[in-house]
Amino acid sequence: MEAVATDNTTQGVAGALDQYLTFMLDGEEYGVDILSVREIRGWDSATPVPNAPKHVKGVINLRGTIVPLIDLRERFNLEPLEYGPMTVVIVLNVNTDKGEKTMGIVVDAVSDVYSISADDMRDPPDLGDSVDTNYIKGLVNVQEKMVILLEIDRFLNADRLPTSSDYGLDA
Amino acid sequence: MSVDMSQFHQVFFEESLEGLDIMEQGLLALEPGSQDLETIGAIFRAAHSIKGGSGTFGFGEVAEFTHILETLLDEIRDGQRVLTGEAINLFLQSVDCLRSMFDSLQTETPLDMESANALHKQFEAMLHGTDAAADTSEAVDASGAPENDAPASTGWVVTFKPDLDLLRTGNEPVRMFRELEAFGEVTAHCDLEKLPTLGTLTPEECYLSWTLEIVTDEPVESIKEVFEWVEDESDLTYAPLGTKVEAESAVETADGNEAVPQVDADVPETAPEAAAVAPAATAAPDVAKRSEAAAAVVKANSGKKPDTSIRVSTDKIDALINMVGELVITQSMLGTLGENFTMANLHKLQQGLEQLEHNTRELQESVMRIRMLPISFTFNRFPRLVRDMSQAMGKSIELLIEGEGTELDKTVMEKIGDPLVHLVRNSLDHGIEMPEDRLAAGKPETGQIKLNAFHQGGSIVIEISDDGKGLDADAILAKARKNGLVAPDQELSTNQIHELIFEAGLSTAAAVTDVSGRGVGMDVVRKNINELGGGIEIESAKGVGTTMRVRLPLTLAILDGQLVRVGTHTYIFPIINIIESLQVKTEQINQIAGGSEVMRLRDEYIPVVRLYDVFQIDADSTRLEDGLVVVLEFDNEKVAVAVDDLLSQQQVVIKSLETNYEKVDGVSGATILGDGTVAMILDIQSLIRMAGVRQSHIQKTISL
CATH class of the missing domain: 1.10.287 (Helix Hairpins)
Known part of the structure; x- marks a missing residue:
């Protein structure tokens, strides 16, 4: 719903601003819609989920709710980084086919909050079939830096979290 | 001002279903010819509020159907009519019918009016038929009925001139007209004479008046009832429709209305015949129809239902x-x-x-x-079931219910209903003998089925016992041998033989009936109970009776867990599944071709699952004899799970992993331990399956 609403406003009214929370990942700056951010917390050890894909670091207890954590570095096939005091978990509300889910993404560090107009957003260049740009909402220039805006609903949803049965065969 | 009525629908449905329960229980308590005014009154009131509510909410079909029911009940209450066994049967059927109507309304599926119409006709036949019969047999009664005779014309003309502030008192003429439509065809003429010009009009005042023609054979009292609330705020006159039609027929050419009185006049003559035929005709299809209705209810239940609610004292x-x-x-x-x-x-x-x-x-x-509700919510359906089925089978059965105040979690209760019905049906069909057989066996003619519920430790125990013929161990064994479930030379204890009835595909009923005997069922019953984390035991003696004992956890939200450790990980086993934990010796473990391991425990071979292996984690040691094995049972299958250590036992609150993640194989949920960390609760059933998958996978690898 939120995504739809923001889409409408950005397309309908020129210059309407959306706020994005940006974070660092391997030197690049990524942004997510701030309305989907529930909280930001430090990294705390998670309980591993049996037979989960590598990027699912486990589940944590978020005030009585069980929330899975996803390492975005490993999700993007980047070199994993040792978790340190700067490692941050961004807890997001994600709309999936099965309703709203709460998930945490592990990132290197939280950066800033930018107000970005839809007009300034550029579509990602076509990188060929080898790179799936489906979950990139757009690229935007902020103070001469490129920020990659993620379509978080699509990205965590289309990427269905595989169950162990998918992995059972190659185990 | 229009109020969105749909927001009240859920409450109305709940109240109506409760009303139906009251009606059903009342009807079951009544004997034919009973004069128990209190019970009849309760049934009448329930029917009345259902009718009123459904009229208000625009469920015309329900209102119409309930109306005729109410009329009959009213006469019975006033002593104008004797409550016959047949009437009780009809009422019970209509309760079923209404229930399925409500289910359809709730799920917003089209109403199945077929059974409703059939019942409607039967009621009508009874209403008119026995009226006439009563007239001939009891002359006194006839004096009580003249009001019924008089309106047997065509209908009524009502002039309705409401006062200006009718609307302010919360009365809505349209709603009343809709209610009138339940009686028959309504033609309304609106009189706009008093309507002021737009400038002087006050929107909250009612300037309109109506002349209503209602084509019906309802007595004028029913019409008056509709206007009961507005009597003091309006001028109302009632006149028979016939007079008006006659008066007008001079002016207008005769229309369809005139034909109606003739048809109606015929009814009293044909009705007695219809009534005479009806009981014979209804008796046979009774059972079939009822089971049909029951099936319809079940079907509707499986459909999507809106939010459920719970009444708390x-x-x-x-x-x-x-x-x-x-x-x-x-x-x-x-x-x-x-x-x-x-x-x-x-x-x-x-x-x-x-x-x-x-x-x-x-x-x-x-x-x-x-969340705890008394188990009477589940038990209440059994008197009806036993009554209907024993009638259908020609058995005489008494149902005793004890411990109906025992409380049980609502979710468990909802899921245990169907298995219990199955068990009771089994007792009825297979357990209790025919009256003559019972007499021959020296037992009282009336069989007895007893339902009992009580708390024991952290569980609730539900017992279903009958004093029927018991399980025939020899017959079961013979059948099992024939089906290949038991090897010809295999010897079993009586208990083991009794356990066989939980196997799929085994039924000892001589003939397959529509009630039971198809050999599907007991295995499903046990599966359902196991899924709830419970178990079922059977105790039976040939010729004396059978007792089924269902043991269930009190709640699904909390579980008694055994914490175990594998490497640095903590997992939880449900204690109810644990049989024993032990240290194994190397000589107890055998490798079977294909890479699977079994453990010999006394006279059994149990497959071994290495938890570190299926979950792909690091354990302290890969040698079984260094750690412990926990022997678990689920659905009569045993599995030995190798862990590093046993930790404490504690009650854990079950949290869903699926809320924010996905279903994980081998895990039924998660919980939060005292230190705030999350621990996985293991799912025994899927562990057993995973062990099997891995083994076949290893086999595949080897063959490659």
Whole structure:
């Protein structure tokens, strides 16, 4: 719903601003819609989920709710980084086919909050079939830096979290 | 002003279904010819409120159907009519029919009016037919009925001139007209004479008046009832429609209305015949129809239902509020203590924390209690079931119910209903013998089925016992041998033979009936009960009777867990599944071709699952004899799970992994331990399956 609403406003009214929370990942700056951010917390050890894909670091207890954590570095096939005091978990509300889910993404560090107009957003260049740009909402220039805006609903949803049965065969 | 009525629908449905329950229970308590006015009154009131409500909410079909029911009940209540066994049967069927109507309305599927119309006709036949019969047999009664005779014309003309402030008192003419439509065809003429010009019009005042023609054979009292609430606020006149038609027929050419009186006049003559035929005709299809109705109900139940709600007694809420009050006091005490804390206050702090723990536990318990309902909610359906089925089978059966006040979690209750029905049906069909057989066996003619529920430890036990013929161990064994479930030379104890009835594809009923005997069922029953974390035992003696004992956890939200450790990971086994834990010796373990391992435990071979292997984690040691194995049972299958160590036992609150993640194989849920970390609760059934998958996978690898 939120995504739809923001889409409408950005397309309908020129210059309407959306706020994005940006974070660092391997030197690049990524942004997510701030309305989907529930909280930001430090990294705390998670309980591993049996037979989960590598990027699912486990589940944590978020005030009585069980929330899975996803390492975005490993999700993007980047070199994993040792978790340190700067490692941050961004807890997001994600709309999936099965309703709203709460998930945490592990990132290197939280950066800033930018107000970005839809007009300034550029579509990602076509990188060929080898790179799936489906979950990139757009690229935007902020103070001469490129920020990659993620379509978080699509990205965590289309990427269905595989169950162990998918992995059972190659185990 | 228009109010969105749909927001009240859910409440109305719930109330109506409760009303239907009241009607059903009342009807079951009534004997033919009974004069128990209190019970009849209760049934009547329930029917009346259903009719009123459905009229208000625009469920015309329900209102119409209930109306005729109500008319009959009213006459019975007034003593104008004797309550026959046939009438009770019809009423019970209509309860079923209404229930399925409500189910359809709730799920917004089209109403199945077929059974409703059939019942409607039967009611009508009874209403008119026995009226006439009563007239001939009891002359006195006829004097009570003239009002019924008089309106047998065509209908009524009502002039309805409401006062200006009718609308202000919350009355809505349209709703009343809709209610009138339930009686028959309504033609309304609106008189706009008093309507002022737009400038002087006050929108909240009612300037309109109506002349209504209702084509019906309802007595004028029914019409008056509709206008009961507005009598004081309007001018109302009632006149028979016929007179008006006659008066007007001079002017207008005769229309369809005139034909109606003739048709109606014929009814009293044909009705007695119809009534005479009806009982014979209804008797046979009765059973079939009922099971059809039951099937319809089941079908509707499986469909999507809106949010469910629960009724909680005020006592429970009050207790909860008290406890929250105490919690707040403790919290403020601790707060004050924390403001300028010195070590001198340490004792006080400890005391406060103790109190907090006490409060929290009590609060948890009472919140859990809110979900607990007396098992009578489930047991209440059995008198009806036993009555209908024993009639259908020509058996004489008495049902005893004990412990209906025993409380059980609502979710468990909803899921245990169907298995229990199956067990009771089994007792009825296979257990209790025909009356003549019982007499021949020296037993009382009337068989007995007893339902009992009680708490035992942390579980609830439900017993279904009958004094029927018991299980025939020889017949079961013979059948099992024939089906290949048991090897010809295999010897089994009586208990083991009794256990066989839970196997799929085994039925010893001589003939397959529509009730049971198809050999599907008991295995499903046991599966369902196992899924709830419970178990079923059977105790039977040939010729004496059978007792089925179902053991269930009190709630699905909390589980008694055994914490185990594998490497650095903590997992939880449900204690109910654990049979024993032991250290194994190397010679107890055997490798079977294909890479699977079995453990010999006394005279059994049990497959071994290495938890570190299926979950792909690191354990302290890969040697089984260094750790422990936990022998678990699920659905009569045993599995030995290798772990590093056993930790404590504790009650854990079950949290869903699926809420924010996905279903994980081998895990039924998660919980939060005392230190705030998450631990996985293991799913025995899927562990057994995973062990099998892995083994076949290894086999595949080897063959490659």
